[in-house]
Amino acid sequence: MAKFIVGLTGGIGSGKTTVANLFADKGITLVDADIVARQVVEPQSPGLQQIKQHFGEHICNTDGSLNRAVLRNIIFADDKELQWLNNLLHPLIRQTMLQQVAQATSAYVIMVVPLLFENGLDRLVNKTLVVDVAPEIQISRTSQRDNVPDSQVEQIITSQISRKDRLAKADDVIDNQGDLADLTVSVDALHNQYLKLAQQTL
Structure with missing residues (x-):
């Protein structure tokens, strides 16, 4: 049976893990590239x-x-x-990610891939979901989290697809510049949308 797959991505420090875990809280299987x-x-x-x-x-x-x-x-x-x-x-x-998708029992699957577009893995998914924040938020969050200098984070951001290109390729976008309550509302809305789409693909 074909599974409905949502490819979740975003730049470093955008909050992909937080968003993925909100979907997991709803019983959705996560397949995480990392x-x-x-x-x-x-x-x-x-x-x-x-x-x-x-x-x-x-x-x-x-x-x-x-x-x-x-x-x-x-x-x-x-x-x-x-x-x-x-x-x-x-x-x-x-191959391992696709095996895990095939074994998933949830209505749809979230594939968490930091380099979704860079590695061409967006070809494997039905929808792409980008978690987006401004670069300055990426830098401050990541340097605090990983205890690394801003310059190192800037280098990583430069090595990834540009924010503009990532947004241009996205089917759906979650703006993660607010608080957890805002994020939960966004995830709830998308979850309902993906459930409907998954039903249609059965």
């Missing part, structure tokens, strides 16, 4: 085995888990290695 990205490189996983074969045993910690710091240093210094890793992981992540 969580799946960690699952496909868990110890003993085929993904990690291939990474180990390619980079060598030193890519793992003593407990068998992936040493992300070592891997990050390698791929940031070498575009070819980054490309190799993306070619390995992107199909694994996509």
